[in-house]
Amino acid sequence: MKELKRIASLVGGLSEIEFKVLETIERFADIGRIATPDTIARSLKLGRDYVDRMLEELNRRRLVWSPRGRGREYMLNFTGLDMLALHSVSRRGILTHIGVKIGMGKEADIYLGRTGEGNVVGIKFYRIGRSSIKKHRRLRESSLEAANYLVSSKLAAQREIQALRILYPEGVAVPAPVYRNRHMVVTSIIEGELLVRLDSLSDPEALLQGIVKSIKKALKAGVIHCDLSPYNILVTPGEEHVIIDWPQWVRPSHPNAQDYLRRDVENVAAFFKRRFGVLSSVDELIGWVLRSVGASLTDDQV
Ligand SMILES: Nc1ncnc2c1ncn2[C@@H]1O[C@H](COP(=O)(O)OP(=O)(O)OP(=O)(O)O)[C@@H](O)[C@H]1O
Ligand SMILES: [Mg+2]
Structure with a gap:
């Protein structure tokens, strides 16, 4: 180089x-x-x-x-x-x-x-x-x-x-x-393109599912991103995602944790709907994220 x-x-x-x-x-x-x-x-x-x-x-x-x-x-x-x-x-x-x-x-x-x-x-x-x-x-x-x-x-x-x-x-x-x-x-370094710049994907549903899975895993680890959007997700040539830009994260014990989590999921779901026509219910996605995570959004995690 x-x-x-x-x-x-x-x-x-x-x-x-x-x-x-x-x-x-x-x-x-x-x-x-x-x-x-x-x-x-x-x-x-x-x-x-x-x-x-x-x-x-x-x-x-x-x-x-x-x-x-x-x-x-x-x-x-x-x-x-x-x-x-x-x-x-x-x-x-x-x-x-x-x-x-x-x-x-x-x-x-x-x-x-x-x-x-x-x-x-x-x-x-x-x-x-x-x-x-x-x-x-x-x-x-x-x-x-x-x-x-x-x-x-x-x-x-x-x-x-x-x-x-x-x-x-x-x-x-x-x-x-x-x-x-x-x-x-x-x-x-991540080899890839920002999600927001992609016009076509071979399997947008799978990518959305993968991202929501990452939101759940992060929550399980005690972290909510709080600024999640297609501007903070890189997609590799193999259509794997990587979530970047974490300075504003909060713990699940934060008083506004639930709102932040919802906003993160909403931003991503709305983008997939707008750009790729993927229909999903934000409530269902959030329900799934919270289910069996073992992270109560009111109890202090760590
Ligand atoms: N690890 C990485 N590998 C490859 N590219 C990256 C990486 N981190 C950041 N970038 C590139 O740099 C850009 C800015 O990064 P990042 O979102 O972390 O900064 P930012 O200044 O907080 O952005 P903003 O405030 O505008 O959301 C990203 O959109 C991405 O294109
Ligand atoms: Mg950014």
Whole structure:
């Protein structure tokens, strides 16, 4: 795969001390604070001029931005956070290469990558709030909001890998979890097409049944997707499905669990009806999902 770039050379463009500056800004963001050149200089025991020059350089590379004008406050950009995550996984030998962007959603970008063991994987970088950040940037305000988005992106990644680590060993059709760092989730790559893009299937009924079976298996394992739709289901050339994009999952003990489960089943059933003319009763499907699962939607599962 010739488009794969070595992560080591990508992050090698930054010195260790520049990474320390990025980490310092990140630590502040993690606790809802904004770093200033003074606080960075103090916490790293460096001269203010030296820190200013580094911040200029990081700003030029668009790894940080200064919401209230240069020289005052500094916040990480998503690319800055990407570099921190890539630096960490590259140093540990977990990932060696990153390739082309293979997917882009509202809240994440997905790239091809290669692990230290030579496996091709998917690397998902969360970008929660990226459209709002652009708006704020225009207004030059609310760097705290931007900090919140970075924290939310890390939380989303944590939630997603947590779901995959529960579901994959239970045999639910999800990507295999590999690793997480910050807002970055590494999983196996699925060769396939989004369900929403398919106009014909050899056996749509069987695919719908398979997906509902996965919903049931996931429920049994204590997980409800909560954002299930034909945009979050990949279909392989052999017409096997894989359910992706799990950051918003809840436990069956969640007060709205039943509504979320219903919505997931409804979204899928409605799509199969619209696109492939498959008629099904949502009530019957849900009844079947709940039957003998042993998961009461009101009792705490795990
Ligand atoms: N493991 C994977 N293997 C192959 N392609 C993937 C994988 N994960 C994601 N993709 C591709 O990337 C796209 C975006 O992924 P995903 O749905 O996880 O992100 P998202 O940003 O949360 O999407 P949205 O918020 O728009 O639903 C998918 O539609 C799919 O085409
Ligand atoms: Mg999605």
